[in-house]
Amino acid sequence: MSPRNLVLAGVALTMAACAAPERDTPEQVGPLNIEAAGDGVYALIGPTEPRTEENLALNANYGVVVTDAGAVLIDSGAAPVAAETLHRAVRAVTDEPVKWVINTGSQDHRWLGNGYFAERGAEIIALEQTVATQQDFADRHLPRLERVLGEEAAAAIEPVHADEPASGDRHRVELGGRTLELRYFGDAHFPGDAVVWLPEEEVLFTGDMVYVDRLLGVHPWSDVAAWQEAYHEAMETLAPKTIVPGHGGVSDPAKVRAETGDYLDFLVENVGADARAWDPINEVMDRYREAPAFEHLRHFDDWHPTNMNRTYLQFEG
Numbered sequence: 001m002s003p004r005n006l007v008l009a010g011v012a013l014t015m016a017a018c019a020a021p022e023r024d025t026p027e028q029v030g031p032l033n034i035e036a037a038g039d040g041v042y043a044l045i046g047p048t049e050p051r052t053e054e055n056l057a058l059n060a061n062y063g064v065v066v067t068d069a070g071a072v073l074i075d076s077g078a079a080p081v082a083a084e085t086l087h088r089a090v091r092a093v094t095d096e097p098v099k100w101v102i103n104t105g106s107q108d109h110r111w112l113g114n115g116y117f118a119e120r121g122a123e124i125i126a127l128e129q130t131v132a133t134q135q136d137f138a139d140r141h142l143p144r145l146e147r148v149l150g151e152e153a154a155a156a157i158e159p160v161h162a163d164e165p166a167s168g169d170r171h172r173v174e175l176g177g178r179t180l181e182l183r184y185f186g187d188a189h190f191p192g193d194a195v196v197w198l199p200e201e202e203v204l205f206t207g208d209m210v211y212v213d214r215l216l217g218v219h220p221w222s223d224v225a226a227w228q229e230a231y232h233e234a235m236e237t238l239a240p241k242t243i244v245p246g247h248g249g250v251s252d253p254a255k256v257r258a259e260t261g262d263y264l265d266f267l268v269e270n271v272g273a274d275a276r277a278w279d280p281i282n283e284v285m286d287r288y289r290e291a292p293a294f295e296h297l298r299h300f301d302d303w304h305p306t307n308m309n310r311t312y313l314q315f316e317g
């Protein structure tokens with residue numbers, strides 16, 4: 001190695017050492033903030049920034065429900081390296097092993113860590129419509145994760161699905177004396193997105209149906225009209241007290257309505273309606289570019305124009 005390369009290697013090592021996660025605490029494991037969301041119920045809150053190697057693509061929220069017979073983990077991270085950090089977060093709140101992993105969705109950071117927990121004996125629980133989308137999208141997620149997490153971490157990913165996905169829109173399970181329901185209210189951020197409802201605690205883990213603190217993102221495959229309907233149906237049917245969103249902090253219903261429900265309404269009632277009336281796209285985009293109710297949300301400047309554009313195209317069709 002040339003002296004210059006040696007210096008560079010030294011710099012790289014020093015940077016790696018700085019980036020290493022600090023020691024786990026009961027409140028913080030790697031990039032995840034741990035918050036109590038009920039008795040034996042925890043939210044693992046990831047950063048609202050994009051996926052990075054440093055945050056292990058754990059830029060989303062997860063959940064832990066402790067039962068007498070083991071721990072339930074809600075969503076499993078985008079790779080084994082992320083799942084291992086989630087596992088440490090579970091250990092920070094309970095000595096119970098992870099016996100069950102529930103998948104709320106099919107985006108990478110919801111389920112590509114399933115294999116890590118399945119290998120350690122956990123049962124994977126998901127709805128049929130969620131698994132169908134996981135199967136559709138796995139190949140698209142992998143190259144992107146390789147770019148973010150590096151070749152080695154990405155090569156360790158094995159797409160593992162629930163052995164026996166549940167059929168229907170409502171799957172109720174009794175696990176170690178606790179009741180959990182996996183509910184599907186309609187396609188949202190991805191087709192087949194589901195939520196986890198704890199009826200006794202009135203806590204709702206929304207998966208990617210709800211974003212707070214940052215603006216939600218409409219992808220080409222997000223069905224905005226279905227998402228708006230699914231959101232309202234879920235909130236009216238379940239009337240949760242505490243909401244652990246897919247992204248952002250633990251919230252009450254008012255905050256969730258203001259930052260997700262009202263924004264979906266804004267898109268559908270303005271951009272969607274004007275697209276249906278065949279108003280030219282540029283005029284519609286200009287008309288609604290300013291949206292003061294949502295401008296405080298992170299990523300507004302990047303995502304709002306994209307969200308309007310995709311909404312327009314969906315409603316135009």
Ligand SMILES: [Zn+2]
Pocket residue numbers: 060107109208246247
């Ligand atoms: Zn997400």
